[in-house]
Amino acid sequence: MKIQIVLFDGLGELVSFAPFEVLKRAIEEGAPFTVDLISSEPKLEITTSFGVRLKLNDFLRMDNRPDLLIVPGGGWNHKSEHGARKQAKLGTLTKLISEMHNEGTIVAGVCTGGMLLAASGILNGRKATMHDLAQNELIEYGAELLSYRVVDQGDIITARGVTSGIDLGLWITERFASAKIAAAVENRMEYERRGVVWS
16 A cells, blocks of 8 residues: 655644654554655655754655545644645645545545645545644534544544544554554554544
């Protein structure tokens, strides 16, 4: 399974790297994944919300469409200069999210990355979860809000808040690899899963 985590200027560090580390550790335990960090646009350096500069090897595009796309949040709730809210206004990333979903890519949003799924139109009439501070806006986009840690509707998955990226990574591992591998990763990371996965 080809998994990509799309990064953009102003993203949150933990919402991006938590699922990345979980999924990389799942590969070490035998999960049939490839996991890559890629840019949201054809530039190969981005700066995170706290100023970390990252060099990437590729960018999001239809001719390299993943089986599963993870969209992190960051910058939405405090309306920062860069981040998810700016990406929603620009529209390029949300258009790609919609196109990839229409072509069969499973799309997962972590924290306010789910707002980019909403802005792309794919959450209209669908169930989703969201960070507490953005829940009203999620509803305005036509999503049905559920108060669970992770909400999985098959082709769309949302994870609630900043640290829920760990739980998302473990759920993806359990669903697409095995519960045994997910448990091994959870044990290795000395983490105990929180909340409920609705599916």
